[in-house]
Amino acid sequence: MSWLSQALSSSLGKKLLMAMTGLFLIVFLIGHLLGNMLLFKDDGGQAFNEYAKFMTTTPAVLVLSILTYISIIAHVIYSIIITIHNRKSRPVQYAVSNASANSVWTSRSMGVLGTLVLIFIVIHLKSFWFEMKFGSVPIVAYDSGSIKNLYLIVVEAFSQSWYVAFYVIAMMVLAFHLSHGFKSAFQTLGLAHIKYTPLIKTIGTAFAIIVPTLFASMPIYMYMKFHGLL
């Protein structure tokens, strides 16, 4: 099987892993978004809490979440390997560079944008995943039984304006990462065709706008609700 490891360690093989993990994370974003939309439900957080319980106790979800962690870690590790290699390919920089004449800044800033997304992911996991798993989350009693009230943690977090601002900015960064990443992944996979490429580009742009906007609307909604602005 060394032909396989040889193929995956070539420059194109590394890019293939980058694209596949990136696309997997894109699929993850859809699932994560749909679930969290329950925050908009006006039921004091019951549906959201039951969803959180389901997500932390179902074996199939566990498999998916492990795949997600592996994807993030692999995506980050390969981005570092690729970026270091790319830097080495140009040891002497140009004194004058007019890169904006031939390419879009997002495509040239995937490393910086990705690093910011990573910082967000770490803080985000600390706030909610870590709290849910190891923190002291209050228990709430429903007809179906007593479960952890993660909703309360969310309300608390998003009652602070700086935290909301941090989320909104992070989602803008994600939007820029996706605005290039989505279509780039298809190009990397070799999926280019006169019929489908325009469609992929349109969907990619729409995805990069809609998904982060919906994510960002949650902390804004929670903040406004908490402070009686709705």
Add this chain to the structure above:
Amino acid sequence: MDLTLKIWRQKDSQDRGGFQTHKVSDITPDTSFLEMLDILNDQLEKKNEDPVHFDHDCREGICGACSMYINGRPHGPQQGITTCQLHMRSFKDGDTITIEPWRAQPFPVIKDLIVDRTSFDRIIQAGGYISVGTGGVPDANEIPIPARVSNEAMDAAACIGCGACVAACKNASAMLFVAAKVSHLALLPQGNVEAQERAEKMVEQMDEEGFGSCTNTGACSAECPKGISLEHIARLNREYYFAKQSSDNIPAEDEVHGAG
């Protein structure tokens, strides 16, 4: 017009190099960029100074020799042309023009603006041959090729190996060049026989030379004097992945186990 030229001067590959400022005056707008440098070199030679070394040959956009990074872009401010096709009408009187060599680890500077691009030649060599049957000449019309396919192959074949794609890319990636070379043969029946092996070997050589990998920024295609499109890079990716999973080219160690 009068111009200030900030030109990269470097004695040889070992020298650290640096910018030197030169002035030229009374340049007419219809002077080509290389002629402008010829005028500068005349001046320098009259003063017994070392002329600026730069690569050039055809001076009509077909050899790809005239590699120069002008004001932050390969081949200067215009798209779709080489430096020899650039004219001074693209600049204004009093402009300062910065001229640098291609910057890439696999393109070491030989002197001033001349870089060694034999890494491209080695990639071509790695691509190998195409099978051409000897014997009777087949009737050309016996192998129907859709016009779109042959056009695409010819578009790819227009690559002149200038290296502007590498120079423009933030990663110094040679993907557009390699993609053009792989595409123009893979698309046609004559080159199809060795298509898999060719994609594998050319990519392997590309990596060995130390070129960066592709982030799909599209800078290469935007700066390519022949307008080679990004679709060829997608095709190279495709060709490579399919070759890797189905070609019979395996590393020697696997072969030993397989035979045992």
